[in-house]
């Protein structure tokens with residue numbers, strides 16, 4: 001099955017470990033990814049907080065490109081996926097706005113019809129690919145490890161525009177973790193926010209909010225935190241040192257992985273192919289336990 | 294100078310329906326960590342027609358878009374969307390707002406992305422970019438001039 005791969009700003013400009021691990025693992029599951037020529041920012045943020053038409057135009061523009069390719073749109077980032085889902089929903093309900101957006105798109109010869117199919121990584125791995133295909137692709141199942149799932153706010157809320165998992169009790173990422181041979185467990189902080197959107201206005205608050213989750217994950221005895229959201233990863237992994245300083249706990253160490261990095265390790269792929277050398281959190285002990293390549 | 298639309302004219306919040314149940318602040322991660330931020334109070338002020346006070350304060354810039362209030366509000370008010378609308382009007386009226394927004398808007402309008410591909414560090418302090426990661430060049434609009442012009446036109450219109 002073929003999909004138009006939408007990376008989004010954050011993944012394509014800095015979260016290379018996510019992109020690399022997606023590009024190398026998906027084809028092994030029979031998923032063909034096609035890059036989107038001419039793609040641009042989805043608009044969420046900044047335009048969602050600045051100008052509604054600029055936001056809807058930005059999202060519709062990328063959906064129009066995917067429609068032109070005749071492929072379902074697979075957005076890697078939770079925020080981009082939600083931006084597309086919200087825009088699709090709004091333009092369905094507001095034909096006048098849709099016409100306005102199309103008037104703007106016409107300047108680049110684009111047209112948004114509204115028949116694009118949006119696909120989230122939870123759907124692609126959990127619902128479409130499924131357990132059998134994933135488990136048979138593994139050569140190095142992850143035994144003896146217990147991970148906390150971090151689905152991320154924008155993957156599960158708001159349910160009224162249609163999200164890939166349940167708003168209050170998301171389970172798909174947990175399933176995906178267990179399919180790799182590792183354990184997962186519910187924890188009360190699972191659906192809490194990483195706070196990354198606050199980084200623009202109040203950096204310290206982001207670190208305080210993120211620190212709460214890292215403390216909980218550590219206290220509850222998990223071996224690490226697993227996500228598919230580039231914003232969550234950026235905070236929990238890339239900013240883990242700063243979180244330690246802010247909350248005043250140098251020992252607040254939690255290994256953080258993109259799900260597709262763990263999937264790749266379980267497939268027997270090398271760390272470098274999966275961009276794991278870019279993870280800034282202390283992942284080495286977990287990697288030693290996983291072993292393999 | 295053109296007469297800018299008044300915030301009221303473009304503002305549609307169902308704030309009067311709020312029964313002050315408190316579900317939003319009890320869900321809100323920012324209410325716990327930042328003193329003075331409370332989505333229920335924001336809705337109460339909007340219901341009283343005091344949007345102007347909110348737009349002038351820094352409070353509206355402190356929501357972290359977790360969407361719990363939007364998900365859980367029994368009246369489907371969505372403090373989140375109200376806050377986003379207040380931000381749009383505040384920027385339109387050129388009221389003070391975090392600088393980061395202007396920088397992001399400028400970058401997207403001029404280059405199609407929020408930032409250019411970064412050099413990142415490995416744990417052993419090695420530098421990596423898309424090329425050394427074996428990733429293809431980043432995408433951007435093919436007709437950048439048309440794209441930039443369209444966004445400029447939209448941002449120059451009297452809408453928020």
Ligand code: SF4
Pocket residue numbers: 317320321322323324332355356357358359360361362363372373376
């Ligand atoms: S969306 Fe904003 S206001 Fe609503 S609960 Fe989350 S942080 Fe609070």
Ligand code: SF4
Pocket residue numbers: 310311312313314315316317318332333336365366367368369370371372
């Ligand atoms: S959840 Fe809705 S009804 Fe309850 S206080 Fe917040 S805005 Fe008002």
